[in-house]
Amino acid sequence: MDRGENRHQERRNRHKPSTIHSLAQAGDLTGLRSILLENPALINARNPIMAQTPLHVAASGNQANAVALLLEWNGLEKVDIEATNMYGETALHLAAKNGCTSALKLLLGKNASIEAKAHNGMTPLHLAVWSAVRTEACDTVEALLDHNADVNAEDNEGMTPLSHIPKISSHEKLQTLLKDRLELQLRQKAQKICQLSEQRMTDLEAELNKLMGLKELKLQLWKWAKGMILDEKRKSLGLKVPRRRLPHMAFLGSPGTGKTMVARLLAKLLCKVGVLSSEKVVEVQRTDLVGEFVGHTGPKTRRKIEEAVGGILFIDEAYRLVPAQKADDKDYGLEALEEIMSVMDSGKLLCIFAGYAEPMQRVFKSNEGFCRRVTRYFYFQDFSTLEIAQMIHLKMEEQTDDSLLCGLKLDRSCSVEAIAGLLEQKTSKKQRSQLNGGLVWPLLLGAKDSLDFRLDLNCCDCEALVTISLPDIEVALDTIPGELSKFPSY
Structure with missing residues (x-):
């Protein structure tokens, strides 16, 4: 090739259009503006193999002016500050890895994700520490710490930024920086x-x-x-x-003493502190778990267990799973209990076994591992007449727009003491033990029925139309049957 042809080739090379990545790498602002005005989509174009955008290239070379131009570009296309390359690294990762403090500060100023993780789990702080160990320069580390980068973040190998400093080293300044910020x-x-x-x-x-x-x-x-x-x-x-192991429990006491309500409260509490992942409480009885034929009980029980995963499985009247007398071949309650017991060590859900204290002894004795797994026993005492009366008042105060008692109120004569006195007179200890808080709602609905019955259809007295009197409650109490089995379900 002669000298003239060489000069011609040099002129061709000189005027050959540059790629946006090479312009970003060189910090050529004029070239960057020109190419972006011509083709705005190139602002997030990726180069071959590494899949890096112009912002990656400018940040890794500490071309602060080019980084600023790309970040501030006001064209049709905007820069993707969180774009990742083939290793899952953002532009902030590359600035940190290469000790490019000026570029890093510009990215932080535009709220680049300081805790973004690459495919290996490393954050920009991990990479800044890695760079500082090699170069003895702590500027990028300090800049990230000034923006409160998490010193305790772990990569995929469980290593924190501090872990990447060799134990036998002279990097005292770097260690002090990280330890002080960690504290x-x-x-x-x-x-x-x-x-x-x-x-x-x-x-x-x-x-x-x-x-x-x-x-x-x-x-x-x-x-x-x-x-x-x-x-x-x-x-x-x-x-x-x-x-902490999941604290499987037994709730012992009569119906209506608040066992289900406490289970729901527990679900909220344990979810808040991270022991459970869900607030759900799946309430089941024997009929929800036990099948009628061979091979039906296991799948039926497992479906309910799966439904409760992350929350609480509440087994009401759990003693019904263990017959009082020797079970015949057609009783599969023990099979259901064994299915539940088999998942209690898995940590997937919390189990609560509820029922009367005395028959629950059958459950405790039916399986050797039960008492090892169930570590909390809560006894729910029967409510006194005064407590039931207080619950009646509370129920009236908490009425919502969709309640059957919405708009109604208790007469002044219906004090807690007066209602408690009526309960003492009109109900037996056995009735109260069988129903407890279960008395409240039916009693109030019965009192409303009494109110409606005694009012004249022509009544226009607003106060009278919405006020339940003490005699209304007394009438409602007279309708309560002597046995729980005869009591209507609400």
Whole structure:
């Protein structure tokens, strides 16, 4: 090739159009503006093999002016600040990895995700530390820490940024930077957890106060919740905390004493502190678990178990799974119980077995592993007449627009003491033991029926039309049957 032809080739090369990636790498602002005006879509174009955008290239070369231009570009297409290359790295990752502090600060100023993770789980801080170990320069690390990068973030190998500093090294400044910030972040996290914990305990107490009686149970729940919240705080400070097993429980007591309500409250509480992943409570009885034929019980029970995963499986009248007398070949209750027992160590759900205290002894004795798995026993005492009367008042105060008692109120004569006196006179101890809180709703509906019956159709007295009197409650009490089996279901 002669000299003239060489000069001609040089001129051709000089005027050959550059790619947007090469312009970004060179920091050629004029070229970048020109090519973007001509083809706006190129702003997020990816190069071959590495799949990097112009922003990746400019950031990795610390071309701050080019980074600023791309970030501020006001054309038809906008830069994707979170675009990732073939390794899952953002432009912030590359700026951190290459110690490009100027570019990194510009990206942080535009709220680039400081905790973004590459495919290996590394955050920009991991890579900045890796770079600082090699170069002895801590500028990028300091810039990330100034934006509160998480010093305790773990990569796919469970290593934090601090773990990437060789144990035998002279990187004292880097170690001090990270350790001081880690201590500060742990304190801040613990303080935030304290504030949340205080609110959680306030919420818990408000919920517990809605329950009548159950003084000992409330105290146990409060202590338990406090212990879990303190463990959460210990963990946030970097302290070791023993793994909590799901606390399977037995709720012992008569119907209507609040067992189901407490189970729902527990689900909320345990979900809030992270013990459960869901607030759901799946309520089942024998008929929901036990099949009529061979091979039906296992699948039927497993379906209910699967439905409760993440929350609570509440087995009401659990003693019915274990017959009082020796079971014949057609009783499959024990099979259902064994299915439930088989998943109790899995950590997938919490089981609550509920029923009368005495027949529940059959369940406790039916399986050797039951008492090992069920570690919490709560006794629900029968409500007193005063507590039932308080529940009646509470029910009237909590009426919603879609309630059957919406708009109604109790007469002044219907004091808690007056209603409690009527309950003492008109119901037997056996009736109250069988029904407890189950008396409240039917009693109020019966009182409304009495109100409607005694009012004249021509009555236009607004007060009279909405006021339940003490005689209305007395009439409703007279309709309560002596046996639970004869009581209507509401």
